Amino acid sequence: MEAVNITKLMCYSGVKFGTSGARGLVEHMTDRVCFAYTLAFLNHLEDTGLITQGMKVAVAGDYRPSSPRIMKAVGLAxxxxxxxxxxxxxxxTPAVAAYAIKRxxxxxxxxxxxxxxxxxGIKFYKPQGEILKDDEQGMCSRRVDIEAGLFDEQGQMLVDFAWTEETHEAYKEFVRRYISFFPHGCLKDKRIGVYEHSSxxxxxxxxxxxxLGAEVIALGYSDKFIPVDTEAVRDEDVQLAKSWAAEHKLDCIVSADGDGDRPLVSDENGIWLRGDVIGIITAHYLGAEHVVTPVSCNSAVEKSGYFKSVRRTRIGSPFVIEVMNEWIDKGSQNIVGYEANGGFLTATSIEQNDKILTALPTRDAVVVPLALLMASIQAEQSISELMLTLPQRFTASGxxxxFPTELSQQKLKGLQQDMGWLSNAFGEVKNVNETDGFRITFVxxxxxxxxxxxxxxxxxxYVEADSESRAEDMLALCLSGLEAWK
Structure with a gap:
């Protein structure tokens, strides 16, 4: 039996925790490393009384070539x-999370x-939902025991592993979640493109x-993994969406990132929409009263006047969830959250037309395009027209x-003493918010x-301005100035 210190393992393996679980290079995410992280997670839950021996633990994965191997290492642990x-x-991800939370x-x-x-990477979920930062610290401080003979010197499994149980219920229940909540046949007159890629x-x-009745056109399937980032859309995806919208006369195009927890949605012209803007529309359509969103998101959420309260957090779903939980403890209802990447979280169940959408306090990519389409149908407007009803504040990100984290932190620390080229480019500074990184508001x-x-x-x-063209110009100026930091 070998005792493994998780903190030390993080250092010498290079597989560390970020805002969404543990991540690292595939070559560093050996079976042994993934096994140890999984043991630390389960030991932490067991010691805190959240699980007991013999319970089931659900596992799922995305379409990366390395995911099946890592899933087996997790299953063995x-x-x-x-x-x-x-x-x-x-x-x-939200499908397996919903499956587990239900059970x-x-x-x-x-x-x-x-x-x-x-x-x-590996994302870990308690029976109640995502692990939070306290859980992460509890996992990282652990020592776990690894049985001898399970792995070779390179950390690869030496034993066969067969799943105790396999099920398609997570998929089926996730599809039913939305078909049973939204009105029957509500999309019957819509032509919707689904950008498949490798999501x-x-x-x-x-x-x-x-x-829900839509005519669906499947687009852009790939059997090789494509790293679609909903906050930094690739130039080729920008052009593809415009050409698809024109060719197929679509009402919108919908897609998601690799694990399906961040939506990518376009209007009828194939223009990809910002996640922190469609989050406002989604929250409003669902009748949210309290909205939690990171400090980086578009300020139109406050300016819209749609909600009783808006709370800002550090970037990352664990921070959004912590504040949503505070509102639950106060007895509040209709609490939602969203991030700049478009991922939408429901802290409390949503009721509409005598139907209930159960709470799902983790990022979801499916509810957003559905709510956006329904809002446009109710308003009898195209999606582009609907977007113009919001206060016009424009964001861009890149x-x-x-760019190593240590270098980023060093450079940002230097900004505390001298704004340098930023002041020269954008003028006098009004205030600085250091909730997460360095957020500078100019006069x-x-x-x-x-x-x-x-x-x-x-x-x-991230930048924000009063026109789309100005936001894009600001982003280009910033990225050019940041290149000099390398």
Whole structure:
């Protein structure tokens, strides 16, 4: 038996926790590393009284080539820890989360989300939903025991593993979740393109849209993984959407990132919409009273006047969930959250037309295009016309890849003493918010927000202005200035 210190394992393996679980290069995510992380998760839940021996633990994955291998390592750890691994297959993260929450069991999703497939990751869920930062700290501080003879010197499994149970129920229940909530046949006059690429949500999106009556056109299928990032849409995807919309005369195009928890939605012209803007429409359509959203999101949410309260948090779903839980403790109802990437969370169940959409306090990519389409139908407007009903504040975002977190933190610390080129480019500073990274509001009311990514060696940049063209110009200026930091 070998005792493994998780904190030390994080350091020498290079597989660390970010805002959405553990992530690292595939070559570093050996079977042994993934096994140890899973043991730490289960031991933590058991010690805190959230699970007991013999319980089932659901597992799912995305379409990365490395996901099936890692899922087996996770399954082996579950079995060795005294639990029953259930293989839910290749389904969206919110699908396996909903399946587990309904049954009061934990679950694990193997995914690297939107990052390239030379990397992967593991997301951990308690029976109540996502692990929060306290849970992460509890896992990282643990020592776990690994039985001898399970792995070779390279950390690969030496034993055969067979799943205790395999099920398609997570997929089926997730599709039913939306078909049973939204009005029967509500999309019968809509032509909707589903950009499939390599998203594990592609079949769910097609089945849900068709189940509600839409004519669905499948587009852009890929059997190779494509790293679609809903906050930094690739130029080729921008052009594809415009050409598809014109060719097929679509009402909108819907898609999602790799693990299906971040939506990508266009209007009828094939223009991809910002996640932090369609989040406002979604929250309003669902009748939300209290909205929680990160500090980086579009300020139109406050300016709209749609909601009783809006709370801002650090970037990352665990921080959004913590504040949503505070509102639940106060007895509030109709609480939702969303992020700039478009991922939408429902902290409390939503009731409409005597139907209930049960709470799902994790990012979801399916509810957003449905709510957006329904809002446009109710308003008798196209999606582009509907978007014009919001206060017109425009955001843009980008990133510098291969920018180590340590370098990002060093450079941002320097901004505390000297705004340098930012002041020269955008004028006098009005205030600075350091809730997460460095968010600078200038006297002009323009905003520049810089922060290290929590999931990859990237420096992210968000800007906000009073026109789309100005936001794009600001982003280009910022990215050009940041390149000099490398």
């Amino acid at each position: 579950i079995e060795k820890a005294g639990f029953k691994p259930v293989n839910c297959g290749f389904v969206p 009061g069991i934990p679950c694990i999703m193997v995914t690297g989300s939107h990052i390239p497939d030379d990397r992967n 594990v949500a592609r079949d769910v999106l097609k089945d849900v849209m068709q189940g 990133r510098l890849k291969d 002009s009311e323009e905003v520049v927000h810089l922060r290290p990514s929590g999931n990859a060696p990237e420096l992210r940049c």
